[in-house]
Amino acid sequence: MGRYLLVRLGEAVVTLLVIAMAIFGLLHLIPGSPVYAILGHDATPKAVAQLNALLGLNLPIWDQFGRWLQATLFSAQGGQVLTRLLPVTLELLGFSSVIAFGLACVVALVQVLHPRSLADRVLTALTYGFYGFPAFWLGLVLIWLVGLELLWLPPNGWPGALQPGLGSWVVHLIMPVATLALTTVGGWSRYLRASIEEALQADYVRTARAKGASERRILVRHAFRNSLLPLITLTGISLPTLMNSVIVVEVIFYIPGAGAGFLQALDGLVFSTATTIAFFLAVVTVLGNVVADACYSLADPRIQYN
Amino acid sequence: MQASTTMAAPEVPFSRSLGSRQRRALLAHPLWWVGLMIIVALAVFSFVGPLFYHVSPIAVHPYISDSPPSAHHLFGTDVLGRDELSRVMWGGQGFMLVGFVSAICASVLGTGVGLLSGFAGGLTDRLLMRVADIFLGIPQLVPLLLFDVIFLPNDFTMIVILAFTSWPLVSRLVRAEVLTVRARDYVEAAVAAGASRPRILRRHVLPNILSTSLVSASGQLGQTVLILATASYLGFGLPPPNPNWASMVADSTQYLTGGNWWLFLAPGLAFMFLQVSVYFIADAVREAFNPRALQGAS
Numbered sequence: 001m002g003r004y005l006l007v008r009l010g011e012a013v014v015t016l017l018v019i020a021m022a023i024f025g026l027l028h029l030i031p032g033s034p035v036y037a038i039l040g041h042d043a044t045p046k047a048v049a050q051l052n053a054l055l056g057l058n059l060p061i062w063d064q065f066g067r068w069l070q071a072t073l074f075s076a077q078g079g080q081v082l083t084r085l086l087p088v089t090l091e092l093l094g095f096s097s098v099i100a101f102g103l104a105c106v107v108a109l110v111q112v113l114h115p116r117s118l119a120d121r122v123l124t125a126l127t128y129g130f131y132g133f134p135a136f137w138l139g140l141v142l143i144w145l146v147g148l149e150l151l152w153l154p155p156n157g158w159p160g161a162l163q164p165g166l167g168s169w170v171v172h173l174i175m176p177v178a179t180l181a182l183t184t185v186g187g188w189s190r191y192l193r194a195s196i197e198e199a200l201q202a203d204y205v206r207t208a209r210a211k212g213a214s215e216r217r218i219l220v221r222h223a224f225r226n227s228l229l230p231l232i233t234l235t236g237i238s239l240p241t242l243m244n245s246v247i248v249v250e251v252i253f254y255i256p257g258a259g260a261g262f263l264q265a266l267d268g269l270v271f272s273t274a275t276t277i278a279f280f281l282a283v284v285t286v287l288g289n290v291v292a293d294a295c296y297s298l299a300d301p302r303i304q305y306n
Numbered sequence: 307m308q309a310s311t312t313m314a315a316p317e318v319p320f321s322r323s324l325g326s327r328q329r330r331a332l333l334a335h336p337l338w339w340v341g342l343m344i345i346v347a348l349a350v351f352s353f354v355g356p357l358f359y360h361v362s363p364i365a366v367h368p369y370i371s372d373s374p375p376s377a378h379h380l381f382g383t384d385v386l387g388r389d390e391l392s393r394v395m396w397g398g399q400g401f402m403l404v405g406f407v408s409a410i411c412a413s414v415l416g417t418g419v420g421l422l423s424g425f426a427g428g429l430t431d432r433l434l435m436r437v438a439d440i441f442l443g444i445p446q447l448v449p450l451l452l453f454d455v456i457f458l459p460n461d462f463t464m465i466v467i468l469a470f471t472s473w474p475l476v477s478r479l480v481r482a483e484v485l486t487v488r489a490r491d492y493v494e495a496a497v498a499a500g501a502s503r504p505r506i507l508r509r510h511v512l513p514n515i516l517s518t519s520l521v522s523a524s525g526q527l528g529q530t531v532l533i534l535a536t537a538s539y540l541g542f543g544l545p546p547p548n549p550n551w552a553s554m555v556a557d558s559t560q561y562l563t564g565g566n567w568w569l570f571l572a573p574g575l576a577f578m579f580l581q582v583s584v585y586f587i588a589d590a591v592r593e594a595f596n597p598r599a600l601q602g603a604s
Contacts, residue, residue, distance in 0.1 A: 132582035
């Protein structure tokens, strides 16, 4: 398994390198040249050449890429993104995916254990409904209802230096994480339910039944456990989509994470910051996928990678 | 399962169109009709509604600003006194048009890439799928917003950007299907009979991957509409002054503390109906065209 993970990590690094190149290429698509932007359009050719040399814009494109990548990864700015913004984003992504995973399991199990019951119908309607909620709208409805009308939770913000402490952290985390988990759980639970129902047709279920196992035991110990594997894969695949929502949720709830930083940079047309954050967001989702693969191979002892 | 497929094969007549059995399954699916009805209702509301409701969505009336829903303004007015009902109507137009057209473009592009990749194989295949994987591995919002800032958005560029960032999922699924179809006996028979590659592609592969393409396209619709809404919400999607549901929700956020619930409720609900109906249709199409689901049903 260790070797398999190494291979996957190597692939991830290659992928990230290509993504870095794409982002760098995108920077060159921006109309206009930074030199003229700095010096103005009546700059003398000599001044232009000097500034080009100063900024390294006269270097071969590969050198420029190297310098850019170095600046993205190792500069003070990259460090800030890594130490200040990304942890917040990771918190949101991590908590919401774990909670959505757990909720999906509960929902799917209840639905399969009691098909066509009231609980099944209500849950089906709810999961469809929340699935249809875009994160930005559910977040707003929660802010308005829970934060501003009922005054149960702070409507937005993030515990910073002003309000340290575990309580404040939890209180600020509930609504953003709920928004993310609720908008995600619908797709996952429906997938899990379908794969449990499929697993119930499998031979090992028939065997278990023949051996006299109770229906509940068959469902939980056999069908459900085997259906968790595809859900782990789905979770990994869904991370980029979930990250889309994390970006929006950070904006809605005024959470100082990488997503909000990305949008702030785009709004201000600060491309160096925007591309740095964009690259780190890609790092998170690509590595997240590797982690999901690792979980998968941990959960399924049958898998042998050579 | 293997046996049943081979046994059923002679009964299925060769046809270029999608199977009539699948079409019947689709038309018998309740979710298909519910979804379709909601979408048609929303389309009528947005496209036909303004023909009968002659209130400008952008005319400013400061003296009636911020009024809650009333008999005169059914959905209330916004902070500039613009009629919210009219704005919700108009807000659906560009939104649905751009969303649907880009989803179709993304699906066509994805099907094309998937066909090419699966059929050509080799280096082409590996390169294309590598690119697809990269797009699938990163949050779509990131390239979308970067493109959006660089190529200033209007309806057309928005469609191009959306299609360009959403094709990979369709292409992956189509490619996988092409690979299985290519290995079938009838393709080998066609090769043995000396059919040219374009002929095999057109005559044998394409008709057999259409249902996969359709299923992934219907799934793509929801994704594209959602990402368009999200980008518009963040201020990077469809440009003003024409309203759209997502940017209307975004505009309302500044007045949340004032309790102007009608400003985000109407466009948000409209979008939710659209999204849910798209999911309904996607589910119905998937169940009708997925042979495995069909087997389970019969």
